[in-house]
Amino acid sequence: MAWFLQNAWLIPLLPLLGFGIITLTPIQRNRNASAWLATLLMVGATVIAIGTAVEVAGRVVVGPDGTVSVAGTEAHGADAEAATEIKAGHGYEWREPNIVRTIRWAPAGGDEPFTMGYIVDPAVAAMLVMVTITATCIHLFSVGYMAHDPRQARFFSFISLFSAAMLAMVMASNLLLFFMAWEVMGLCSYLLIGFWYDKNYADPAQITPRQAAIKAFITTRIGDVLLLVGLAWLWTEAGTLELGAGPGQVFNPALLERLATTATGTGVSAATGIALLIFGGTVGKSAQFPLHVWLPDAMEGPTPVSALIHAATMVSAGVFLTARTFPIFEASEALPVVAAVGAFTALFAALIALGQFDIKRILAYSTLSQLGFMVAALGVGGWVAAMFHLLTHAFFKALLFLGSGSVIHGMEATVGHDSNTSQDIRNMGGLRRFMPVTFVTYMAGFLALAGFPGFAGFWSKDEILADSFRTNTLVWVVLSLASLLTAFYMTRQVMVVFFGTFRGHHPRKQPHTTHGDHHHEAHDPHESPWTMTVPLGILALFAVFAGFVNLPYDGYHHLAEFFAQEAGKFNVLVIWVSSAIAVLGIGLGWLAYRNAFASAEDADPLQRLLPGAFTALNRKFYFDEIYAATFGAAAGVLARASTWLDERVLDRVVLDSGSFTRFLGQVNFIIDDTVLNDGADLLATGAQSAGDGTRRSVTGKIQDYVALVFAGVVVLGVIYLYVVR
Structure with a gap:
């Protein structure tokens, strides 16, 4: 009983295994073998995901010690307040997960270490079924669509990693692991959007896959930075990033109450500030206005990539982020902003x-x-x-x-x-x-x-x-x-x-591409x-x-x-x-x-x-042109200023420092060569001369020694008579 829940960790592991095998073993030389291996492993993940969802629907709960039980029917509606679960707000209630499995990962600077693990609750189970089924269909479709591409093995390696990252993010037991998987997806989107990196167009104004990949990577990084700042703020306030409503977890009612009442220098509560920063991650990943410009250009990648990004992984992750952290939003005043951005984007994009x-x-x-x-x-x-x-x-x-x-x-x-x-x-x-x-x-x-x-x-x-x-x-x-x-x-x-x-x-008269233009x-x-x-x-x-x-x-x-x-x-x-x-x-x-x-x-x-x-x-309301004329131009000015600073200031400082060091070396050489070396040579020559003189005075004849003694006595007598007295 509860085999699927206890082995749910296999769901992201199977596509990750496909990525590793295709990337690191000779199977990559066989395009069909790579494609079918990735697809079959994704099918296996789908089977486990469906089994997990069935057990969750049956209210199967696996305790920390491995004991399996079936939960009773929770209260809903008017009876919700009497339930044992923690009520997080008017539209969402955090429910205890069906299973939580974690391992110690790294020290966190406090009493409790960072942990790494997976969590399965109804929301996670539903997402696992959706992601695995759609990803499996996309994998199978790609077998035919990419059949003649010479880089087919690389393609299946990338989409396997993409799927694994999304599944790991969904199952993450804490927001740090969530963010790590989130970033892996960003990398995969860059690799897949620019998969046909050698494709160019005769029209220089038309964006190429390589440029689209860079655009997506940079634009989504804006949201990622906001999300990272929000998580850092949450860690500072809570001392934890563990998902849950218990002690030491981010949805603890006492913590949410404190965040909602903690004032900041910006005039909003800590909960509102954290929620808005987290929502910045959603805006970037789910391409909401004003960070919407990357997603349409992501169409430069292969069509299965478009399906994967738009359905199973990338953009779904942004919405799931806000849904997963919804108790923080309910404790804040950020929800009107969320509603306004979403409604505007819905109408704005429909018009375009x-x-x-x-x-x-x-x-x-x-x-x-x-x-x-x-x-x-x-x-x-x-x-x-x-x-x-x-x-x-x-x-x-x-x-x-x-x-x-x-x-x-x-x-x-x-x-x-x-x-x-x-x-x-x-x-x-x-x-x-x-x-x-x-x-x-x-x-x-x-x-x-x-x-x-x-x-x-x-x-x-x-x-x-x-x-x-x-x-x-x-x-x-x-x-x-x-x-x-x-x-x-x-x-x-x-x-x-x-x-x-x-x-x-x-066909309409359009410039041909320089990639894959087969004339037949x-x-x-x-x-x-x-x-x-x-x-x-x-x-x-x-x-x-x-x-x-x-x-x-x-x-x-x-x-x-x-x-x-x-x-x-x-x-x-x-x-x-x-x-x-x-x-x-x-x-x-x-x-x-x-x-x-x-x-x-x-x-x-x-x-x-x-x-x-x-x-x-x-022309998409000219937003590409507006961004190019503002942010793009500002980035160009900053780049040119940085170049000038590097060439005219930093390089000059480095060159002058080198020249001064060379001058000091020359001075040191002069001192060493003319003073120290010559002085040492002079002392050595004097000592040698004195030694030679002394050696010559030692003749071995008594009369010479008596003469020297007599001469010494005479000298001492003269000194006594004319100097001392």
Whole structure:
């Protein structure tokens, strides 16, 4: 009993093992072997994750001594205050984990050492299932997608490490280990976004994978620094980073009360300051405004990487960070800031998506928008709603990105391997006839993202709208408008890509890349191999049915019960309004784009209607240019100033110091050569001369000695007579 809980540590270890084997052994020379090894190990992690979730759902608890028991049914709603668990706030209650396993790691400077270990509770179990299933599908898809890439083994090595880092972060028993895994993910994102580092474009203004990787790494580091400062502050105040509500843990009620009442020099409480700094990590990792600029450019990496970043790992980690540390946020005054940032990002990104033509960038901005929904949900206290949408979004967003990869793979048969043409939706059209499996599965993801009634995204997004409607009307209005735009721009994408006539035989005139540009006879687009379509089918099932895990029936929320949290009340008005919004957005999109793009050179209907506004949307509200003109220019000035300081000041000091040292050496040489050496030589010569004279005076004749004695007596007598007297 409880085998899966007791061996949950294998979940991150298996993909980590795949990374190690592929990197360090000769198997890397066999691309197929590397791919299937990584995939099978990920399947093993998925099996253990599902078993762990089943045991958690059965309320199995493993004690510190290994004893296994089944917990009773916790109280909810009005009875929650009578439960034995610690109540952390109005929207979230920390529950005792099903299992905690730690080992001593390093001294912490106090009585208690740092520990390293894993923790499994309902939130962790749900995340493990989501991450492993989506990562497994992405691994399998990559077997076909990366089959002809000469660096396939390296690719699977990197995505295995990426998956392992995300799983380790989710299971971390303390925030220090959480942060370490968080940073490994940042490294993996850099390596994978820039995987095609040798790819260049004829247009120097177009960002390359190498530049996109650097941009992502630097931008997310801003949030990481804020998070690190927040954790350091929390450590200073609490003396611990252990997750939990007991003594010596960060969610201890007495500690949270003290943080909430401790004033700082900035006019906010310590809890508020720490929460805002931690939220800075979320803003960077989950690409919330104003650190949103890196995520769309991350599309320069291989499409499976885009799916992994947008669904299973990178951006999900940011939302999970805020959800995991939510008791600190509830003890602070930071939640309105969280809600404002999330709601603004949701609407802001949805607007930009309207003006994009790259199939992956449209999905990238939809990710920004949906992450904004989750962040806004946390800001209004809807913890269950945020986690629900985090889980469902991972499935249908992974489906959409992998579906776009299948589309790109099929388009390359016609337009070549130039991403400017193979990813431009204006070159597509009518693909449902050529790629039926991709079309059907993509439609499932589209309807889920658009919030069409019955699909997964509808139930989770409706939960967020219900919570915001109950607590913050302005946030509800903004999110409702973002929902309308989401349904509209996704309908635009689907209509242009899969309906109408195929326009790819006459691709738009775009500069070709210098990487992978294979010139061959054009063919019609084709369906992808089974290794790519099977994952699409699996994810499509989740896009359709995953929402039913929290289907409210007679006031009973299954997911809320699993999380052992109190869920928001079912609101019939909100569900009808959100349904109408989805249908309206889809209808408007169909009307606008049902006959659009008779040829690839046609203008977008929105471009004809609002040319100035559409240009601003297409240029992403010029934020890249603004950042380049401000922060980029400031960095350039700082770099030039640093160069001047280095060359004109520091180098001069070093050179002058060297010259002065050389002068001192010359002076020392002169003193040594002319004074010390010559003086020593003179003394030696004098001593030798005196010795020679003395030696010559020793003749061995008595008369010579008597003469010397007599001469000495005469000298002494003269001295006595003329000097002494």
